[in-house]
Amino acid sequence: MTEVSLKAFLHEYRIDFPVAIDMPSDIDTNPIPKTMATYQMGGTPTLLLFDRQGRLRKHKMGHEQDLVLGAELMALINEGE
Numbered sequence: 001m002t003e004v005s006l007k008a009f010l011h012e013y014r015i016d017f018p019v020a021i022d023m024p025s026d027i028d029t030n031p032i033p034k035t036m037a038t039y040q041m042g043g044t045p046t047l048l049l050f051d052r053q054g055r056l057r058k059h060k061m062g063h064e065q066d067l068v069l070g071a072e073l074m075a076l077i078n079e080g081e
Contacts, residue, residue, distance in 0.1 A: 006019070022035045025037060039059065040059075041061065043061060045061075045063060046061045047060045047061075047064050047069070049072060049073070049076065057072075
């Protein structure tokens with residue numbers, strides 16, 4: 001998907017939250033974009049949760065249920081208190 005087609009998709013489906021575009025790989029023999037390669041992402045959507053220290057605490061490919069995600073985020077937030 002190109003940046004132009006992504007913008008059209010986001011507009012059409014009224015998606016108003018930030019959506020990032022991964023940077024292409026610097027290695028010609030590896031077509032996997034940088035973030036996907038760094039975190040060994042198998043596709044999208046992929047969920048990555050980091051704690052306050054920047055440690056990866058959850059890596060899941062696919063959709064996560066809202067209640068599960070909310071509980072996990074609250075647990076991470078409460079760790080800092």
